[in-house]
Each structure stands twice: as structure tokens, then as C-alpha cells.
Amino acid sequence: MSRNAPIWPSMERQLAEHQPAAGSDLERLIARNQEFHLLRPEEANDKLGIAPWLRVHWRKANQTVVATAEDPTGGYPRALKNIQNHLLALHSAKRKVVAVAAKAKRKAAAPGANRRISGAKKTPRSECDIRVNFRTPKQIIAASNAIGGDGHQAQYYSSTGGVTWHQTSLPLVDGDTMHSDPTVDWTSEGTAWATTIGIEGQNTLRMRAYKSTDGGKTWVHDAILSGAQTNADKQMMWIDHSPTSPFMDNIYVIWHDGSPAFVNRRTGPTGAWQTPLRVSGVETTGTAIGGDIKTNAFGEVFAF
Numbered sequence: 001m002s003r004n005a006p007i008w009p010s011m012e013r014q015l016a017e018h019q020p021a022a023g024s025d026l027e028r029l030i031a032r033n034q035e036f037h038l039l040r041p042e043e044a045n046d047k048l049g050i051a052p053w054l055r056v057h058w059r060k061a062n063q064t065v066v067a068t069a070e071d072p073t074g075g076y077p078r079a080l081k082n083i084q085n086h087l088l089a090l091h092s093a094k095r096k097v098v099a100v101a102a103k104a105k106r107k108a109a110a111p112g113a114n115r116r117i118s119g120a121k122k123t124p125r126s127e128c129d130i131r132v133n134f135r136t137p138k139q140i141i142a143a144s145n146a147i148g149g150d151g152h153q154a155q156y157y158s159s160t161g162g163v164t165w166h167q168t169s170l171p172l173v174d175g176d177t178m179h180s181d182p183t184v185d186w187t188s189e190g191t192a193w194a195t196t197i198g199i200e201g202q203n204t205l206r207m208r209a210y211k212s213t214d215g216g217k218t219w220v221h222d223a224i225l226s227g228a229q230t231n232a233d234k235q236m237m238w239i240d241h242s243p244t245s246p247f248m249d250n251i252y253v254i255w256h257d258g259s260p261a262f263v264n265r266r267t268g269p270t271g272a273w274q275t276p277l278r279v280s281g282v283e284t285t286g287t288a289i290g291g292d293i294k295t296n297a298f299g300e301v302f303a304f
Contacts, residue, residue, distance in 0.1 A: 006044035008036040008052055018051065018088060026091030033057040048074050054084050117156045117165040123148035133186045134241055137161065141192045141216040143182035151178030153196045157216025170210050170219050175200045179208075183237040187249045187269045192216045195225070195237045195253055207232045207255055209266070209273065225264045225273045229257045238293045245299030254279070254291040254303050261288035263303050279303050 020026035033056040125144040133139035142156040152169035179196040198208040207226035210219045226232040235255035251266040261280035280288045292304045
């Protein structure tokens with residue numbers, strides 16, 4: 001052996017390092033790719049972190065690729081390291097043991113007992129919604145209908161991560177006789193938001209927004225967001241939480257006014273509600289009930 005000949009790891013050392021499961025595809029892949037003469041000598045000591053057997057495997061499939069020692073990539077795609085990690089995650093006995101232990105740890109965090117957050121009420125609660133304050137996770141708000149009670153939308157709030165709860169309600173605006181269809185969420189500076197249908201009499205339905213600046217304890221009416229509509233029903237609310245969005249903290253609500261579906265937005269907690277925009281067209285041949293709305297990391301809005 002030449003004094004300057006590279007020292008490649010033995011098969012035994014490679015198996016001990018990566019610990020493929022016996023008889024696995026990974027074990028066979030390592031065994032089939034021991035032709036280290038296909039590699040440059042300096043690869044025995046570089047810092048790429050790619051196993052020699054995977055380099056051989058890649059070289060066999062890409063024989064026309066030529067790389068020099070000056071190339072910082074070694075001539076290998078950056079994704080090859082990710083492929084290696086994926087193979088190890090799938091077939092390494094060592095990693096499977098770690099995964100099983102992690103799964104057992106996750107299973108140990110089992111749900112606790114159900115909690116009656118509405119208190120000792122005798123009238124039904126329905127159509128609930130709940131949200132955690134994503135910047136202060138101990139804060140949670142929830143809401144429900146209070147059918148059969150005083151008509152106010154029931155609101156629940158916790159500052160202990162759901163260990164303890166308190167109850168309050170939305171105030172009725174003059175003319176409204178009850179609320180229905182609660183949704184709740186948070187904006188990043190800590191304001192809690194709720195939407196509901198403000199029902200006047202039996203057949204006038206308007207979309208109302210409320211807000212709370214004390215974690216859900218007290219609520220004030222913010223605005224009518226459905227404009228002049230009087231048949232607004234079944235809304236869903238979404239707040240853009242993405243830090244990469246140019247519209248972070250915009251509030252979006254979708255609902256239907258009879259057959260068509262509408263969307264409105266509030267331009268952040270310091271902005272204002274805009275004019276409702278009809279989003280449904282000829283594809284909606286019946287009542288556009290059951291809508292939903294979401295945004296992605298870029299602030300693009302998707303209504304369904």
C-alpha cells in the first residue's frame with residue numbers, strides 16, 4: 001500500500017456507524033457500493049458528511065460528471081446529504097430505536113380530563129369555536145351559542161393554558177335579540193376577536209365583529225362587516241398569522257347572503273373593515289353555505 005493511499009472505512013466500520021437493520025435495503029445498498037477506487041483519494045478525509053458507499057452509488061449512476069478537488073461540493077448535489085438522512089431514518093436500526101422512544105414519549109402526553117368551561121348552565125351550548133393565542137399560548141378564548149338563554153353569545157377565556165376557565169358574553173347591540181354562529185381568533189399584539197350573527201327579530205341577520213383587549217374578559221362591538229345585507233349567515237373567520245406575509249394580522253371573514261358568498265377583511269387591528277366582496281359566481285348554483293377562508297405564508301387568500 002502506498003504511503004499516501006487513502007484509508008477507507010471497512011465494511012464492518014460502516015455497518016457499525018450507520019447500523020442498518022439486518023436484511024434491510026440499506027444494508028444491501030452499503031454492501032453493493034464498496035468500490036472506493038471510483039472516488040478521488042482526497043474524499044476519504046473531506047468534510048462533506050456524505051458516506052463513501054453513497055458517493056460510490058451516486059458515481060456509478062453519474063459517470064459523466066467530473067469534479068475537481070477545488071469544487072467545494074465535491075461534485076455531489078447538496079440533496080445527497082438529505083437522501084442519506086432519509087435512508088438512515090427509514091432503515092437504520094439505531095434511528096428506529098430513537099423514533100420508537102420518541103413516539104412513546106409523545107404518547108405519554110395524553111389528553112387530560114374533559115373540562116366544563118361553560119360553567120353550570122342549564123341551557124344548551126352549540127356551534128363552539130376555540131383558539132390559542134399563538135404568541136402567548138397560555139391565553140385561550142372560546143365561544144358558543146347560548147340557545148335558550150339570554151341570547152348573548154357565550155364567551156370563555158383562560159390565562160392558564162386551559163387549566164382554569166372564566167365565562168362572559170358578548171353585549172347585544174341595540175335592536176339585536178340574539179347572537180348565533182361564533183368564531184374567535186387573535187391578532188399578534190394580543191387583541192382577541194369574535195364574530196357572530198347579530199339577529200334582529202326573526203329575519204334580519206347581520207355580521208358583527210367584537211374585540212377584547214383584556215384576554216377575553218370584556219368585549220366591545222367593533223363593526224357590522226356585512227354592509228347593508230340582512231340575510232347574512234354562517235360565517236367563518238381567519239386571521240393572517242404569517243410573519244412573512246405583507247398582510248399579517250389582516251382579518252378575513254366569509255359568509256353567505258342567501259345564494260352568493262361574500263368576503264370582507266379588516267386591515268389589521270388598527271385598520272378598518274372594508275366593503276364586502278362577492279366571491280362566488282356561476283359555479284355556485286345553490287345557497288353558498290359552509291364557506292371557509294385561509295391564507296398562506298405569502299398572504300395570499302383562499303376562499304372555499
